[in-house]
Amino acid sequence: MMIAMRARIPREHSFSRPAVSRFAVPLVLTLIVVVVLAGADVFALAQRNPSLLFGQHYYLALGDSISFGYQPDFNFTSGFVDDVFADLKKANVTTLVNYACAGETTVTMIYGNCQEHLIHHNAYTGPQLAAAVSFLKRYAGRVDPVTLDIGSNDVIGDFDLNTCAVVTGSTADLARLDSDLTQTILPQLRNAMGTHYQTGDLVMLNYYNPYARACPNSVGFVHELNAHLASDAAQFGIPVVDVYGAFGGDAHMAANICTYTWICNAQYHDIHPTTAGYRVIANAVEQTLGYPGIGGTNPLNVSAGLGN
Amino acid sequence: MAVSQQTNVPRLIGLNLAVLLEGAAVISVALRVTLLPIGQFYPATVSVLLLVLPIVIGLLSKRIEAGVLLPLVPVLVIAVVYLALYAPVWNVDLFTLGVQAGRTAGVLVLLAVLGLCGWLIRRLTFGRKAATVA
Numbered sequence: 001m002m003i004a005m006r007a008r009i010p011r012e013h014s015f016s017r018p019a020v021s022r023f024a025v026p027l028v029l030t031l032i033v034v035v036v037l038a039g040a041d042v043f044a045l046a047q048r049n050p051s052l053l054f055g056q057h058y059y060l061a062l063g064d065s066i067s068f069g070y071q072p073d074f075n076f077t078s079g080f081v082d083d084v085f086a087d088l089k090k091a092n093v094t095t096l097v098n099y100a101c102a103g104e105t106t107v108t109m110i111y112g113n114c115q116e117h118l119i120h121h122n123a124y125t126g127p128q129l130a131a132a133v134s135f136l137k138r139y140a141g142r143v144d145p146v147t148l149d150i151g152s153n154d155v156i157g158d159f160d161l162n163t164c165a166v167v168t169g170s171t172a173d174l175a176r177l178d179s180d181l182t183q184t185i186l187p188q189l190r191n192a193m194g195t196h197y198q199t200g201d202l203v204m205l206n207y208y209n210p211y212a213r214a215c216p217n218s219v220g221f222v223h224e225l226n227a228h229l230a231s232d233a234a235q236f237g238i239p240v241v242d243v244y245g246a247f248g249g250d251a252h253m254a255a256n257i258c259t260y261t262w263i264c265n266a267q268y269h270d271i272h273p274t275t276a277g278y279r280v281i282a283n284a285v286e287q288t289l290g291y292p293g294i295g296g297t298n299p300l301n302v303s304a305g306l307g308n
Numbered sequence: 309m310a311v312s313q314q315t316n317v318p319r320l321i322g323l324n325l326a327v328l329l330e331g332a333a334v335i336s337v338a339l340r341v342t343l344l345p346i347g348q349f350y351p352a353t354v355s356v357l358l359l360v361l362p363i364v365i366g367l368l369s370k371r372i373e374a375g376v377l378l379p380l381v382p383v384l385v386i387a388v389v390y391l392a393l394y395a396p397v398w399n400v401d402l403f404t405l406g407v408q409a410g411r412t413a414g415v416l417v418l419l420a421v422l423g424l425c426g427w428l429i430r431r432l433t434f435g436r437k438a439a440t441v442a
Contacts, residue, residue, distance in 0.1 A: 025316070025317065025320060026320055026374075029321070029323075030324070030378075032324070033324045033327050033328060033381065034381060034385060036328060036331075037327075037328065037331040037381065037382055037385040037386070038385050038388075038389055040331060040332070040335060041331075041335065041386045041389040041390070044335045044339055044341060045339070045386075045389060045390055045393060047339075047341075048339045048341060049394055050338070050394075
């Protein structure tokens with residue numbers, strides 16, 4: 001009986017030496033192939049991580065009405081942020097997120113309650129800084145560049161257009177501006193960008209002088225504001241876009257201001273830039289970011305060589 | 309037995325080389341990496357290779373299991389490596405996962421069918437002894 005059962009067992013189902021050796025070669029070769037493939041994949045994925053390569057790349061705009069793109073004729077889509085983004089699209093920046101709020105000060109940026117908080121290009125609740133920090137953390141490594149235009153609303157009330165003089169309180173306002181920027185806003189933004197932060201990813205803008213024609217002596221007031229912004233930014237190695245220089249500087253500001261802003265417009269008499277003015281700011285931003293005209297150069301290092 | 313293994317070894321080496329080549333083609337297409345300096349011909353070449361190599365693998369496979377499964381190895385390995393290193397599944401919601409799984413399944417089915425085609429060509433050309441089901 002035992003002999004008969006043994007006889008019925010098919011040879012290929014037993015683990016005899018020839019059967020093992022028959023599978024050994026293919027098995028070893030297959031294992032070698034899998035290991036080689038896995039090694040090649042690990043190397044290739046480390047070089048070109050698809051989650052960064054083919055994911056969304058964001059341009060985050062923060063700040064006040066100038067970042068918002070405000071114009072008194074209710075054209076809110078021709079701001080410098082829109083111009084910069086249009087150029088960045090050529091460099092695979094896919095999405096613009098504009099959290100700017102018209103009337104924003106450094107205080108409202110931190111604590112909320114911006115003057116025009118109901119009108120945003122991109123919706124968020126709470127203070128702009130908190131929304132920006134949350135966004136940067138959520139999309140770490142995918143946000144580049146970040147532009148920040150803040151400070152003018154902190155001190156704009158300190159200059160009296162009727163008397164063309166600085167009123168009392170401007171020193172205190174500038175001190176608070178410095179404090180808000182250096183102790184809260186800039187550290188939080190930089191920390192939120194984390195290990196992905198590189199010099200140049202975040203830039204600040206200084207301000208032109210809308211009162212250059214009406215009050216030539218306002219130049220000192222604007223210089224002081226811009227000097228404070230430059231000093232604050234320098235503490236964090238953040239480049240500052242020279243909007244003041246782009247609008248003509250001391251020499252040509254008064255000549256250009258009617259073209260670049262609505263200040264001479266009889267109907268609006270508004271300090272905000274015109275579409276032409278916003279284009280000038282956009283050019284200055286792109287120059288500071290280091291990719292003027294873009295020309296296919298991708299600011300995001302991970303995509304170098306994409307689309308060959 | 310020894311003679312049979314000797315004649316098998318070149319075929320097995322060719323088979324594994326074809327799998328490795330397909331792996332290179334998969335990396336190239338999935339990550340848009342250029343591996344050969346042939347300029348504008350590269351995208352067309354690698355696309356054709358990605359379709360032809362599974363058929364070659366099927367042609368070189370004696371067993372149907374190998375013909376169908378080996379073309380899938382490069383895609384499966386890169387998928388496993390990518391998921392393990394860069395994309396924890398719980399970062400993907402249920403509906404996105406379904407879409408992604410569908411795309412992956414589409415690629416796998418295509419490669420398996422191409423491999424099967426190669427194996428069937430082998431069977432038709434060289435007879436049943438050269439291409440066995442069991």
